Amino acid sequence: MIIDDFVVIDANGLYCKYGDFYLDPKQPVNQAVITHAHADHAVSGNHQIYTTATTWAFMQLRYGKNAGKVIYTAQYNAPFSIGDVQLTFIPAGHMPGSAQILMEYLGVRYLYTGDYKLQPDATCEPYQFAKADVLITESTFADPAVLHPDPVTEIKKLNDIKINILLGAYSLGKSQRLIRMINDYAPRKKILVHHRIMPINAIYQQMGFEIGNHQIYGRKLMKTQEEWVYVVPPFTFDSYFRATGVKRLFASGWKNLQVNAQDTLFVSDHADWNDIIETIKQSQPTQVWTLHGNGSHLKEHFKDDIFVKLLN
Incomplete structure (x- = not known):
């Protein structure tokens, strides 16, 4: 059975009380699971950090001694546990070391995408689809009007x-x-x-x-x-x-x-509308929870076919 409050947003960010950890916390916390090294997802000063080795290397470069204390650097598709929650890092295609976080608890699979993209990119690991009961997707560009060019x-x-x-x-x-x-x-x-x-x-x-x-x-x-x-x-x-x-x-x-109307360079490292729809199709979730953007378009698109919850 899907737990409605498996993850919730509080003052520090996205929190999972069933494992007592935060996903990409906004403020330093005791236990942080970090998807990638961009500053809006990887803050300095966390006490215990779980992430990929590449993300940790970037964090050390950026923060030095203030990066925090890494407890565990996991390879992709290698499960580990925090409390009673089993976690697995899955390639997110956003940048090197970026990871989706698959969380399994009481037989239910919750997949937090973090930032991701499906476009080919020779400078990072390609996105990997994974099945989930609940897909917790970033929705930065979750708008049918937003389609990224090649x-x-x-x-x-x-x-x-x-x-x-x-x-x-x-x-x-x-x-x-x-x-x-x-x-x-x-x-x-x-x-x-x-x-x-x-x-x-x-x-x-x-x-x-x-x-x-x-x-x-x-x-x-x-x-x-x-x-x-x-x-x-x-x-x-x-x-x-x-x-x-x-x-x-x-x-x-x-x-x-874009600074010139005549000369634009649209290169995005996030999923656009079509990519988000494709990710939902491949993941086959019963529910979709959205954050980091406006999920109202997804709610309207799926209507009664898939339950869509807006976390923010």
């Missing part, structure tokens, strides 16, 4: 831009995916990388994810028009709002972050 087609747009490009992207996950895709689909471009992104790239290499040719930024290089693409984090991108002699692009799945 990322390869988006990257190929860069081939038509003949001046240097200032490319804004989040440092962890997005930047490395873009570097690899530019190497693969816009190979004439030469890639420069902001110094704060380079240590993250090194972890990708250590974990076996090849992202291709790139070099650290040099001011003299960027002064020549040799079709450079300079990949920078958001704070640097914003500081160059008056930059001349370059095309400014920000790679994101959010329309409001």
Whole structure:
């Protein structure tokens, strides 16, 4: 029987009292199960951390001694237990080390997706479908009007831009995916990388994810028009709002972050409407619980076919 309050949201985040742990807590807690290393899911200072080895490596880079204390780094599809709850990490396809959390309790399977995507991505483990009685899905783009374009087609747009490009992207996950895709689909471009992104790239290499040719930024290089693409984090991108002699692009799945009406670069690391529907189809849940977005469209879409509960 499905337990209605198997996970609930409190001041610290998403809590499972049946195992006494939090999933991606918003504040430091005693026991944290962390899906991936982005700062909105992996805060510093947790007392006991359960995550993948790759996520832990990124957290150590980002937080240093303040990362917390890792108790268990599990491989994918290798069950472990916290109290009476059995957990399994399953690839989420969001970034390296990202994991869905399958929780089994009293014979019921609850699957928390965390952030995920179905699009192919050579810089992380591909998404893996899993059966669940309850699918707890992020719903960032759970809107029939939101359909992500093909990322390869988006990257190929860069081939038509003949001046240097200032490319804004989040440092962890997005930047490395873009570097690899530019190497693969816009190979004439030469890639420069902001110094704060380079240590993250090194972890990708250590974990076996090849992202291709790139070099650290040099001011003299960027002064020549040799079709450079300079990949920078958001704070640097914003500081160059008056930059001349370059095309400014920000790679994101959010329309409001596109800076040029004529030159957009929609590359998202989240599931869009079709992907969420496909995930529900493959998971075959009796219930769908939504969070990290608006689940009302899913509730309307499934009506009486599948029970949809909005957690936030």
